[in-house]
Amino acid sequence: MNEYLKKLLAARTAEVVALQVTMEATKDITEARSILENIKATNGLIDEMKTEIAKEEARSTGFNPLGSMNLNTNVPAKVEDNEKRYNEAFKNFITRGTVIPAELRTNEYTNTTDASAVIPMTVSNEIIRKIEVVGEIYNKVNHTQFPGGLSIPMSSITPVATWGPKSDSQKLGANGSVIFAYYGLEVKMSQSLISNTVSIVAFNNLFVTVATEAILKALDKSILVGTGVGEPLGISKDPRVTNIVTLASTDFTFKNLSKKVNASIPKEARAIGIYVFGQGTWDVNLNAIEDTTGQPMTKLTITDLGEKYRLFGKELLTTIHFEDFDTAASGAVVGVFFPPLQYVINSNLQLTATKWIDNETSEIKNKLQLIADGKSLDTSGFVIFKKA
Numbered sequence: 170m171n172e173y174l175k176k177l178l179a180a181r182t183a184e185v186v187a188l189q190v191t192m193e194a195t196k197d198i199t200e201a202r203s204i205l206e207n208i209k210a211t212n213g214l215i216d217e218m219k220t221e222i223a224k225e226e227a228r229s230t231g232f233n234p235l236g237s238m239n240l241n242t243n244v245p246a247k248v249e250d251n252e253k254r255y256n257e258a259f260k261n262f263i264t265r266g267t268v269i270p271a272e273l274r275t276n277e278y279t280n281t282t283d284a285s286a287v288i289p290m291t292v293s294n295e296i297i298r299k300i301e302v303v304g305e306i307y308n309k310v311n312h313t314q315f316p317g318g319l320s321i322p323m324s325s326i327t328p329v330a331t332w333g334p335k336s337d338s339q340k341l342g343a344n345g346s347v348i349f350a351y352y353g354l355e356v357k358m359s360q361s362l363i364s365n366t367v368s369i370v371a372f373n374n375l376f377v378t379v380a381t382e383a384i385l386k387a388l389d390k391s392i393l394v395g396t397g398v399g400e401p402l403g404i405s406k407d408p409r410v411t412n413i414v415t416l417a418s419t420d421f422t423f424k425n426l427s428k429k430v431n432a433s434i435p436k437e438a439r440a441i442g443i444y445v446f447g448q449g450t451w452d453v454n455l456n457a458i459e460d461t462t463g464q465p466m467t468k469l470t471i472t473d474l475g476e477k478y479r480l481f482g483k484e485l486l487t488t489i490h491f492e493d494f495d496t497a498a499s500g501a502v503v504g505v506f507f508p509p510l511q512y513v514i515n516s517n518l519q520l521t522a523t524k525w526i527d528n529e530t531s532e533i534k535n536k537l538q539l540i541a542d543g544k545s546l547d548t549s550g551f552v553i554f555k556k557a
Contacts (some may be wrong), residue, residue, distance in 0.1 A: 173544040174225070178218045185211050203470050203477060256289045263376065263522060265536050288520040288537070292377060297518050305486055306389040309443065309509035311546075314517045317351040323546050326513060349515040349542040352400055356383040356537040357527075380520070380537055391543055392512060393445065393490045393505065401543025404512065405491075405502045409548045415557040416494070416503065423460040430506075430554070431481050437506050438550025444485040446504035446554075449493025451478060451485065497556045504554040511550060516541035 188208050261267040290297075300307060315321050323345055358379055395403035404410065414433045420426055434442065446455065451467075457479075458466045468479040478485040495505045516539060523536045545551065 174218050174222050178215060178222065181211055181218065185215070193430065203468070203479070206477070252290065254490065256291060259289050259292070259522075285491055286522050293520055295377045296381050296384070296520065299377060300385055300388075300518070302395075304385045304389065306392050306445065306488065307385060307514065309486075309514040310392060310450055310543075311510045312433055313348055313349075313513055313515045315515055317349045317515070317542065320346045320348050322346045327510060327546055347513070347544050347546065349544065351540050353540050354387055354400075354539040354541055356380055356387075356539075358383075358535045358537065360477075384539060388514065388541070388543075389488065390490050392486060392514070395543065399405055401514070401541070402545070403543075404457065404505050404507055404551060405553055406544060407545050407548060407551075410551040411548075413555060414552060415555050417557040418454075418494075421454045421458060423458055423466050426458065426466070427481070433552050435550050438506075439483070441510070442483060442506050442508045444480050444483060444504060444506050445488055446485065447491040447493040448487040448489070449490070449495065450503055451487050454494050455480060455485075459550070466520045492556075494556060499556055501556050502553055503556050506550075506552040506554075507545075508550045511546045511548070512543065513546060514541060514543045 185208055188211070189205050191204055255269070256267045258267070262269050311326060313326060326347070356379075391401040391403055393403050394405050395401040396406055397403075410432060412435075414429055416429065420429050455471065456467055458467055467485075468482065470477040470479075478487065490499075491503055491505075492501050497503050518539065518541075521538050523538070526532070527534050
């Protein structure tokens with residue numbers, strides 16, 4: 170396993186070097202930005218592989234990096250032992266319903282046998298890491314951890330730099346404030362799905378994969394189409410977004426699209442915003458549109474991380490939460506443009522797990538709960554695209 174990782178690490182490192190050479194040689198700013206994104210993503214994979222290789226070597230050699238130092242490691246060792254015990258106890262709680270021992274439940278909510286269990290830190294951190302890496306829309310927006318129910322000045326979230334001493338009124342970069350609610354995002358996981366996992370590694374991998382996929386789908390959906398009732402308010406549902414552009418089938422030409430889409434975006438938002446459209450709208454209506462000289466107006470880049478799209482030089486993401494233009498009804502939202510840092514998901518990403526019985530199926534299930542909210546900040550750079 171270690172040798173395989175080392176070979177893969179060497180290949181990835183060589184890939185980064187080749188990308189850097191290509192980026193330095195290109196004169197196309199769009200291509201350079203795309204290459205830079207690939208370099209960042211590959212460097213992230215390299216860091217992960219280095220961590221795994223170090224862990225493998227430590228396990229195989231029994232090397233203790235603190236062993237040669239005159240440090241008292243009894244306390245950390247005890248803490249680590251308790252973490253391992255809690256991780257195993259949590260696995261048994263999820264897969265078999267075994268109550269977690271009282272001495273390990275430092276974050277219990279009640280004293281009953283069906284109390285919630287806090288997800289182990291190692292598992293929770295891995296879920297957070299995957300959410301931030303994999304989440305195509307979520308990882309673009311702003312993330313905060315403000316307490317719910319408090320009025321937070323927008324300048325605390327998106328500060329603005331100014332020259333010299335200013336009065337308090339001049340220091341406020343964004344007008345107004347925002348109040349985040351406590352909305353519970355629930356992931357209901359069948360016990361039969363994970364009851365057969367025996368090892369702690371297999372359990373962690375499956376649990377993280379299932380939980381991450383469900384959380385990401387819900388967060389990405391809420392950012393775009395959330396109603397604001399019991400869930401975050403999505404961009405396409407926010408009444409403060411008044412820049413609405415209607416598109417007809419005849420608008421998907423360079424001249425018409427440039428006039429309607431590109432011209433609708435405020436200048437200050439152009440360099441920092443992204444498009445989001447349905448996959449079918451990209452495939453059928455947007456991809457391969459050419460300008461008057463035959464140059465493509467869009468760009469498709471295929472990497473080992475998937476397909477990357479650009480429209481008018483700006484990043485374009487696709488989603489299942491907007492209808493495809495050709496099949497959408499008149500007046501339906503088919504896409505949006507927005508600066509990602511002007512939308513905030515507020516959550517400490519602390520997950521808890523609870524057992525419950527689905528009376529309709531008589532099946533024991535695990536309910537994971539995450540407290541979060543999401544809101545737009547300054548919507549002046551937001552655009553909603555609807556079918557005419």
